[in-house]
Amino acid sequence: MARDQSAQSDANLRRRIKRWREAFVDDVTGIQKTLDDMLWHYAAFRTALRIVALANKRRDSTQPLNEMLFGLMAEGYWSSLFFGIRRLLDGSSGIKGERGVYSLRSVLRDVQACREKITRRVYVEWVCGEQYDVENLRQLHEQELQLAAREQRAVWVDRRIPNSEYAHRYFDFLSGVPKTGRSAGDLIDIKFFSKIESRLSALDAIADFVGSHLAHAGNNESRHGKALDNFDIRHARHALRRIKRVADFVGVLFANEGGAGLATFIGDQFEGLDRPLVTKADIKELEDQWHEIDRDIGNWSVPIARLLRKLAR
Numbered sequence: 001m002a003r004d005q006s007a008q009s010d011a012n013l014r015r016r017i018k019r020w021r022e023a024f025v026d027d028v029t030g031i032q033k034t035l036d037d038m039l040w041h042y043a044a045f046r047t048a049l050r051i052v053a054l055a056n057k058r059r060d061s062t063q064p065l066n067e068m069l070f071g072l073m074a075e076g077y078w079s080s081l082f083f084g085i086r087r088l089l090d091g092s093s094g095i096k097g098e099r100g101v102y103s104l105r106s107v108l109r110d111v112q113a114c115r116e117k118i119t120r121r122v123y124v125e126w127v128c129g130e131q132y133d134v135e136n137l138r139q140l141h142e143q144e145l146q147l148a149a150r151e152q153r154a155v156w157v158d159r160r161i162p163n164s165e166y167a168h169r170y171f172d173f174l175s176g177v178p179k180t181g182r183s184a185g186d187l188i189d190i191k192f193f194s195k196i197e198s199r200l201s202a203l204d205a206i207a208d209f210v211g212s213h214l215a216h217a218g219n220n221e222s223r224h225g226k227a228l229d230n231f232d233i234r235h236a237r238h239a240l241r242r243i244k245r246v247a248d249f250v251g252v253l254f255a256n257e258g259g260a261g262l263a264t265f266i267g268d269q270f271e272g273l274d275r276p277l278v279t280k281a282d283i284k285e286l287e288d289q290w291h292e293i294d295r296d297i298g299n300w301s302v303p304i305a306r307l308l309r310k311l312a313r
Helices: 002-025 031-057 067-089 104-113 120-127 134-151 160-175 191-201 204-214 233-255 280-298 304-312
Strands: none
Touching: 002 031, 002 104, 002 120, 002 233, 031 067, 031 233, 067 104, 067 204, 067 233, 104 191, 104 233, 120 160, 134 160, 160 233, 191 233
């Protein structure tokens, strides 16, 4: 019975470790997907701002840029940035279950819940997928080198050795135990989680803003003290840099996922920017469409007399 319970406990822990990686690599709502999108949108919006700056230099000789389109673009960018950060900070639910979420907090809280079971050996072998005994690997490799020398043939360096060393070094950091004091039963220092949380908490003002201004129609009381006054592209850069560094750090330590930079676009991301979107001849068609939209929206209003008749039926 005890053996069965131990096997079941090990299987549950392996599933939880697998979910940490899934939280990062899921291609729909995963942490890395969210972060990649945010980095791309940041670069695209910075490009749009530079377009505006370049156009303003030629304002005397060219037509001004269309405020409607650039206003729509700016509003869309800020909303996507704020929502993206809130998703990565989300601590409203755990990582599993029907209401589970993929966020940095859901991963970290699940790791912390497993802390007593994540020993150094478990971390190296199960989380990192490496061999625990580095010295044994070195001895085996040395024997292979000696044999290869006698047979006068080349031999590759055993990649398991540096991989295992890195896994141990990661856990040295997590546990606060130096290399000379390592043991298989070392645990993650509880203070590690509070240190990471303090870095995430520095961005909670953005999550609070989303909750009271964007995701929910907060009233005066709920919005009080939660505005992001004077938040501009410099603040966006600072927030993105902070959350990317935490995501890279947590990803490397618990999901074997290193941090990537800006995605490489297959093609030319600047294609078409040197040509006007519309010609003078197109303006009349755009005006006609605008008036058509205006008339359509006007018909959405229900006269009060008709509304009362409907309610009386």
